[in-house]
Amino acid sequence: MKAQHSHPYPWLALLSLLAWGQLALATDFGRQNYLLNCAGCHLPDGNGSPPNDVPTLHGIPGLFASVPEGRAFLTQVPGVAYSALNDADVAEVLNWVLLNFSRDTLPAGFEQFTRDEVHRLRAVRPAEIFKVRDAVLATLAAKGIAIKY
Numbered sequence: 001m002k003a004q005h006s007h008p009y010p011w012l013a014l015l016s017l018l019a020w021g022q023l024a025l026a027t028d029f030g031r032q033n034y035l036l037n038c039a040g041c042h043l044p045d046g047n048g049s050p051p052n053d054v055p056t057l058h059g060i061p062g063l064f065a066s067v068p069e070g071r072a073f074l075t076q077v078p079g080v081a082y083s084a085l086n087d088a089d090v091a092e093v094l095n096w097v098l099l100n101f102s103r104d105t106l107p108a109g110f111e112q113f114t115r116d117e118v119h120r121l122r123a124v125r126p127a128e129i130f131k132v133r134d135a136v137l138a139t140l141a142a143k144g145i146a147i148k149y
């Protein structure tokens with residue numbers, strides 16, 4: 001008599017397929033939210049439009065991620081702070097941007113943004129974001145990291 005039904009592998013295969021599908025979906029949200037909420041200005045490739053004062057997302061954000069003031073700044077730029085995304089989605093899209101566009105400049109031991117960190121930092125709404133950026137640039141310069149726009 002054949003016992004085909006009781007063979008466990010098809011179920012295992014199905015389960016792992018489902019798990020894989022969820023994983024792929026989860027990692028795609030950062031990219032999708034980037035394309036929907038950020039790419040209109042920063043362009044799909046993250047190059048921005050320097051003549052129109054939209055900065056590139058390649059390189060510099062990774063450097064910002066190395067100091068606390070810079071991490072705060074990344075959550076406080078208007079396009080991020082005032083986006084319709086919730087804190088968890090902002091964390092995900094920032095991590096996606098950093099890991100995909102600024103991976104080369106990320107600090108060793110880079111810790112990804114969490115929902116709680118974004119919640120805490122994003123609640124601060126600096127009146128003049130450029131002054132915050134200047135302060136971050138000064139902190140980085142003091143550590144020997146010079147950034148030119």
Ligand code: HEC
Nearest residue numbers: 037038041053054055060061074077078079080083097129
């Ligand atoms: C309406 C256009 C617009 C949208 C949408 C937008 N940004 Fe921006 N972004 C800008 C401009 C302009 C600047 C530079 C001025 C400033 O700091 O506000 C900037 C600055 C930044 C910076 C700082 C870069 C630097 O070198 O100072 C980061 C990081 C950033 N944006 C990420 C994002 C992310 C992530 C999203 C989507 C959630 C997003 N932006 C949506 C226009 C936009």
